[in-house]
Amino acid sequence: MEDFIRRLPKVELHLHIEGTLEPDLMFELAERNGITLPYASIEDARDAYHFHNLQSFLDIYYQGANVLITERDFFDLTWSYLLRCKADNVMHTEIFFDPQTHTARGIDFDTVINGIYHALRQGEKELGISSQLIMCFLRHLSEEAAFDTLEHAKPHLHRLKGIGLDSSELGHPPAKFTRVFNEARALGLKTVAHAGEEGPASNIRDAISLLHVSRVDHGVQCVQDPELVKELADTQMPLTVCPLSNIKLRVFDRMEDHNILDLLNKGLCVTVNSDDPAFFGGYMNDNFLALNQALSPSKAQLVQLTRNAINAAFLEKDARQTLHQNLDDFWVAHGID
Template identity: 55%
Template sequence: MIDFDAIPRERLPALLQAMPKAELHIHIEGSLEPELIFALAQRNGVALPYPDVEALRAAYAFTDLQSFLDIYYAGASVLLKEEDFFDMAMAYFRRAAADNVVRAELFFDPQTHTDRGVPIGTVIGGLIRACDTARRELGVDGALILCFLRHLSEEAALATLEAALPYRDRFIGVGLDSSERGNPPEKFARVFARCSELGLHLVAHAGEEGPPAYIWSALDVLHVERIDHGVACLADPTLVARLAAERVPLTVCPLSNIKLCVYPAMDAHNLAALLDAGLCATVNSDDPAYFGGYINQNFLEAFAALPQLTARHAHRLAANSFEASFADSESKARWLRSLDKVFAEN
């Protein structure tokens, strides 16, 4: 039995970093650091609209989701070859391993690349090779979730799914990302129904900049198993009761929420309220190269700004991440034992 009350608050930073955890909301293209963007641009002969790394990083001053997406897609332009996708994913996996991530379910956006003429097999080939290498060399269990860009049409999403079917065994699920406002989940009802028929796991971004109604639609129209972000749910008590009763996971991204002005500062974030409402909330990094930190930085800054978060909350967030993952039950049980061991020894 872990005595959470006996763990002093000053021990929390070390615990947050040491505890094993799963990352369930990471856009792999969003882990592309400026240094690697410039290295790949040079390797592939791509001209960038920024003179150097410092100028590019200085452009990371976002006012909302769309202002971020504009620079996000520009950065992805350097990804052309299988080796580029491999190098990008391995750079993320090395950081994840250092943060004691034992499971990472990576979002990738094939339309960002196929619309530039990059074959979908090139994208998936590089990413799956990185997953295999990370599992073998770093002990990080990686998996891929193919995301549809919601600002594009459902017809484009259906075409992307068909193009991906030859690689069906390389990804475990599908998601929905990009501009939330004006692109409700029900816009993609047919493609998600098709993915359900194929036995794929289903997730969707909802309730970050969009209203609670988008979370309802993601659940009732798309039939998703997880809600990515979902922080807007607290505005709807009926929705909160449902999410809690059904143990629908929320993949919360604190630094992203601050960077994109969902909350004015971290001390205004509702992470503690989500947990205290009995929700299966998790902590994730979203697009860490753009939003100021990988998963441990998200934990550290949230816990530093929210004094109501305790060791019990830390353990719950990590345990939730394993519960919410699409890993097998044996792996989940093993990771939970490791989690308990870290807390028992501290």
């Protein structure tokens, strides 16, 4: 089964590019930019990647982002992630970036998006990996700050597929950002939002009804509301689930307790993603392998997880059909148990 998983074509829909900053690249960028890190070595930095909840993770996450200064830095960060995608047979990825994390440090919005975007385009040309770019608002900041960020994004709308909402969920419900999401949709942007990770199932309902999201990021707390579970199955609202992240942040105590296969069996459009893989223990193959070890999914279930992601991706019809054909070809060649 391990070989099947490694060969399985994959699509990633929930990935924070800042969360792919591996300690070795952090040290490389710190040296390039003359930044002193609070770690004596790469191994010390790896040891520091320990946290007990979302907020303690975010504290380390934002500290690491301080080494990202130039357009080249953002290019190198994104390119490093794309090489991981190639190794894990990721055909298509839709990545999040957090401009407010960087503009608050005096980094120009254009510097951030230019570096990321140029790497994505090179990845499509040289690696054959298609992609979309989603700009996230930090929900612990104000809606006014989100409006300001959206204003900075307007010259780059042709590079953006959508907007999202991330950072601390508790105390920052979807309703806080209703107006800025309305404006983003009026500009032609898709919308997604983190909901139902550390927050209640009601956040999922509000993200759908108030923010009119096309996908719910995480969403595993939907089980608090059985009627919501049924509605998610009926509407095929995608949930971009992140298994290793959920364990690292104690959403579930053990992978054996994870509900992703239960949700899949109930007919929900659940997908597998890596979230912040440098911090949470692995990229796409690692997440699939961890699920396999703990929950023993069938080959058909693993393929369905990718099929769900293809259906949930922000793709044109022809591109979606091509990904489905690639998956179908794989299933014909490798699907016999």
